[in-house]
Amino acid sequence: MALWVCEQCSTLYTVGASQCPQCGGKDYHENGARRVGAMKEKRKAKK
Ligand SMILES: [Zn+2]
Numbered sequence: 001m002a003l004w005v006c007e008q009c010s011t012l013y014t015v016g017a018s019q020c021p022q023c024g025g026k027d028y029h030e031n032g033a034r035r036v037g038a039m040k041e042k043r044k045a046k047k
Helices: none
Strands: 003-006 012-014 028-031
Touching: none
Parallel strands: none
Antiparallel strands: 003 012, 003 028
8 A cells, every 4th residue: 555755744645635735745755665764654743
């Protein structure tokens, strides 16, 4: 199951979303295909 990772805030969100639900950014890379460096999914809940 792939997810998209926002380039700006690192939020994981659903593939197919038009933009990041967190910050509205449209830059992303796919998570799941390459998990290198993405082992720890740090959530920036507080902001
Ligand atoms: Zn974002």
